[in-house]
Amino acid sequence: MSSHDVVITGIGLVSSLGEGPDAHWQKLTQRGFRPVLEAQRFAPYTIHPLPEIDWNLQIAKRGDQRQMETWQRLGTYVAGLALDDAGIKGNDELCATMDMVVAAGGGERDEAVDAAILAASESRNDRDVLLNEKLTTELRPTLFLAQLSNLLAGNISIVHKVTGSSRTFMGEEGAGVSAVETAAARIRSGQSTHVLVGGAFQTEHSDMLLGYELAGYLHRGPWKPVWQREGAEGGGVVTGSGGAFLVLEQRQHAKSRGRRIYAELGPVLSGRARRRHGELNTEIAALLKQAALPPGELLTISGASGAHAATAAEKAALEANPALAARAFSTLTGHLKEAQFPFAVALAAMAVDRKAAYPVFDATVERQIEGAPATILATAIGYHQFEGLGLVKAA
Amino acid sequence: MANLRDHMGRPIVAVTGVGVVTSLGVGKADNWAALTSGKSGIHPITRFPVDHLNTRISGMVDFLPSSTKGASPLTYELAETAAQEAVSEAGLDSVDFAGPLFLASPPVELDWADRFSLYNSDKQDAGAERLLRVARGLKELDIFDTTQFGTIADRLADRFGTRGLPITLSTACASGATAIQLGVEAIRRGECDKALSIGADGSATAEALIRFSLLSALSTHNEIPEKASKPFSKDRDGFVLAEGSGALVLESLEAAIARGATILGIIRGCGEKADDFHRTRSKPDGSPAIAAVRAALADAGLGEDEIDYVNAHGTSTPENDKMEHLSLSTVFGERIGSMPISSNKSMIGHTLSAAGAVEAAFSLMTMRESVIPPTINYDNPDPAIVLDVVPNKKRNAEVGTVLSNSFGFGGQNTCLVMAREPV
DSSP states (O other), rough: OOOOOOEEEEEEEEEETTEHHHHHHHHSSSTTOOOOOOOOOOTTOOOOOOOOOGGGOOOOOOOHTTTTTTHHHHHHHHHHHHHHHTOOOOOOOHTOOOOOEEOOOOOOOOHHHHHHHHHHTTTTHHHHHHHHHHHHSSTTTHHHHHOOOOOOHHHHHHHHHOSSEHHHHHHHHHHHHHHHHHHHHHTTSSSSSSSEEEEEEOOOOOHHHHHTTTTTTTBOSSSGGGGGTTSSSSBBBBEEOOOEEEEEEHHHHHTTOOOOOOEEEEEEEOOOOOOTTTTTHHHHHHEEEEEEESSSSSEEOOOOOOOOOHHHHHHHHHHSTTOOOEETHHHHHHHGGGGGGHHHHHHHHHHHHTOOOOOOOOOTTTOOOOOOEEEEEEEEEOSOOOOOEEEEEEE | OOOOOOOOSSSOEEEEEEEEEETTTEEHHHHHHHHHOOOOOOOEEOOOOTTOOOOOOOOOOOSSTTTTSSSHHHHHHHHHHHHHHHHHHHOOOTTTOOSOEEEOOOOOOOHHHHHHHTTTOOOOSSSSHHHHHHHHTTTSSSSHHHOOHHHHHHHHHHHHTSSOOOOOBBBTTTTHHHHHHHHHHHHHHOOSSSEEEEEEOOOOOOHHHHHHHHHBBBOOOOOOOGSSSTTTBBOOBOBBOOEEEEEEEEHHHHHHHHHOOOEEEEEEEEOOOOOOSSSSSSOOOOHHHHHHHHHHHHHOOOOOOOOOOOOOOOOOHHHHHHHHHHHHHHGGGGGGGHHHBEEEEHHHBBOOGGHHHHHHHHHHHHHTTTTEBBBBBOOBBBBOOOOOOOOOOOOOOOOOOEEEEEEEETTTEEEEEEEESOO
């Protein structure tokens, strides 16, 4: 233990299961809990929808809410939950010196404008002119800001006054891994004392589904747990709306302000297997080796997406190490893309803090584990590219 | 023996390779020749029709094989071209770079050309439903790849043999500077002894142009394109959308010296501060930009009187130039009137995600060549902005230190301090 250790002092969570650590803990530890599913709106795709949220609780000004679409609102809301949880929200001095790394994709396009342009394109050959004609007259000027990747961080600065620094990483699950890894490295090296890190994903928009389906990644047909989608119709991914933000803090900083510590964040490792060359299995094994796993049984909060190849590779790597007892949380939340790794770390921190393991989320594949977990592994093996994992330890 | 650690005991970070592409051309030589002769790369848009558009000029890069192939392919080619120049100059293995990659690039979206072709390849249903059904029948990953935010960096990592998970980032118009900052920080933390930092932006599509236009951010001085970007002038009316790329090979000074590399310059300090005022406007008192400049100076261990030249963000928007003047005059006091401050954007336009990297490349060349590129189109000075903008003609001057500013939407402020010599 050292004063520059990275500890987790704030957790903000939203998924179809609800909001906040308590609601998630309560549902995830309920044996045989059934996921919240929406199978009609985007049929043939099933998604895990957002729960009811009162945005006013974290975004006080209606004017701010109007400047955002759901994705940015969601991320800003979840970031607020984490800041509240860490006792930082509203503390001007702590917010002004807080660094921030957000993992982000893009925001929502105007589906109606896009659909109208596409419909008109069927009867016109001058499509470039059509585009100019429609976009100049029908786009809402401020929608651009709601689409910009770095404007989730921008809105967090505006709404919650986090202004030490602001960086946005892009690149699906890998962005979430790098965000946590970089934030932790800053704290360990003494560059930062406290960092807000996380992301959000809003899947209830056709473009967000299209981003997966252009490579046929989405699961179709009746819902199944993450580990059981191989061989079913489609590509295996069931998406969810949600987000996860963490407050990472230098241990000494957290102690000196008397904050409760959920857990310590141990090593965070990231990698880029050249999957076309068949390197994924060896890359996961190498990351596990680098992590220097502690002896004995190890609860593993897996960010497996369900995507067939990546999920099979992760399953094989986990099974090759009999000490690992996996819990693939996306069975219950859906795939949260950029937020996947922060979400996994948050669930790990909650279990370490509460000294209890999650029950199995899928009894056919996952196995029980007894006792209070002192260390938990969190993984995010990207559905298409990039891999990461980290260890979360008792505080 | 040079000092290998900075004033805070961290490894000093040297630049050993520089690459650049802008509308002025490919590579440092062509760009520098044009830049120092006050030549503009701003020209009429030919890539797509300009019917219904208020702005019909840009600084697009129209001469690469990918220039007509969409934002993702062009951004990749811009990044690759600049990185190849930088890695070659550094004398490093260009297929086994063996250090991390930090890429500043624009957010990606499904290109309209692809949207149209997917949609019109079928007749059933309409709107998003049809697109999704067509999408799941695709046999190739080409279109998918253009919609993944990590693809360009993944391809660059393959191409150059960089190590580990590449970081793709966006801090809007400060992105290029942030990519450099991330590389500097990784070396200072001892995670690596070299890093490849790239800013690339080939996203000047019709939709991008229209979006900025709807926010009233762009110049509409279409008649004489090369005159449209006029930073610090009274009649400035917006920035000129542009494309480009800049790449730096960063190395610990120790590693660079050990392998006998030529030191092109030093990244002395990086500073940032987020603004919480508004999505597109700066806090009226300029305090976040001021704090970012001061943070960069403090990180560099330099006082206000030790900066020889400022490479301005200087976008030519009424707001930016006014705020940048306010911030600089607050930090540098009376000295500001006699410090040379020029804007490369007067010639190349605003290369958005690439700007911070492109302008860092030009800042390093300014020091090495002892020539300050001018701010062109400075015919009608803004009386409220009293600066030595190096008007219209280059200036020969010894420049030992440069401050390069990058400010972006979303309250992003990042400043770099560079030096010619290690100490």
